[in-house]
Amino acid sequence: MSTRFFELADNVNVPHRWDLGTLTDSRGGQVDDRPFTCGTPVHITDGRLRIPVETAGKPLDFTEAGVGLPVVHVRVASMFAELAQEDVQLLPVDVEGHPDQYLILVARRRIRCIDEQASRIRLWTHENGIPEMVGQYASVRDMRIDKAKVGGAQVFRCEGWTVPLIVSGEIKDALTAMGATGVRFEEV
Numbered sequence: 001m002s003t004r005f006f007e008l009a010d011n012v013n014v015p016h017r018w019d020l021g022t023l024t025d026s027r028g029g030q031v032d033d034r035p036f037t038c039g040t041p042v043h044i045t046d047g048r049l050r051i052p053v054e055t056a057g058k059p060l061d062f063t064e065a066g067v068g069l070p071v072v073h074v075r076v077a078s079m080f081a082e083l084a085q086e087d088v089q090l091l092p093v094d095v096e097g098h099p100d101q102y103l104i105l106v107a108r109r110r111i112r113c114i115d116e117q118a119s120r121i122r123l124w125t126h127e128n129g130i131p132e133m134v135g136q137y138a139s140v141r142d143m144r145i146d147k148a149k150v151g152g153a154q155v156f157r158c159e160g161w162t163v164p165l166i167v168s169g170e171i172k173d174a175l176t177a178m179g180a181t182g183v184r185f186e187e188v
Contacts, residue, residue: 004169004187005145010064011184019055020065020095023104026050033069037165039110039157041089049093049104059098060182062175070165074101079174084154084167105165111150112159118144137161145188164188 023031026047035042051065061073071093072080080088089106114121120141124133140161150156154168166188167175175183 003147004172005147005150005166006169006172006185006187007143007164008062008070008167008172008175009164009184009186010060010062011182014058014060014182016057017182018053018057018059018063020063020071021052021054022066023069023093024050024052033066036091036104036106037068037070037157038162039107039159041108042091042106044091049091050096051093051102052096053098058181059095059100061180062182068163068165070105071095071102072105073180074103075178076175076180077101077103077105079178080105080155080171083171083174087153087155105155107155107157107165109153109156110159110162111153111156113145113147113149114140114158114161115144115146118142143188 023033025031031049051071061076063071065071077090081090087107087109089108090103091106093102093104095102122138124130124136124138126134137160143164145158145166154171156166158164158166172185
């Protein structure tokens with residue numbers, strides 16, 4: 001079991017980098033990307049997925065398209081398939097104007113592991129006027145996780161706060177060793 005875990009995010013400070021747009025289906029219609037980032041497997045029924053390049057620039061091995069949708073180059077996807085086969089779903093996606101193979105990285109696990117005492121959390125209250133959200137996380141800052149609750153997971157999202165994509169130290173080390181571009185890590 002890994003003793004360290006990290007949020008894996010898009011390094012937006014890479015100079016001259018590309019920026020990817022919003023996920024579309026084979027007919028060009030926008031696809032809701034929320035199901036891809038909630039920590040459960042995704043079922044695709046609209047054929048081949050596509051992502052436009054909003055800003056031309058240097059292609060990256062790891063990019064977040066739309067709102068936090070992880071898109072990885074095939075060499076990064078292969079590493080995830082090897083080290084975290086049970087934890088990830090890899091869905092082919094065409095990045096417009098780029099012949100290389102890219103895939104959407106979906107975390108298949110959602111684990112209740114946020115250490116509420118060590119993290120700065122804010123919960124929804126009745127004063128917010130959204131009764132169905134009361135008691136749920138409104139924000140989580142300086143997130144820390146209870147590693148004892150993670151088990152053998154290598155890649156996951158946190159129950160109740162699925163915004164960050166969490167990877168083990170082993171995955172971080174593999175991405176670093178391969179020189180993957182576009183990655184940024186913050187220990188959780």
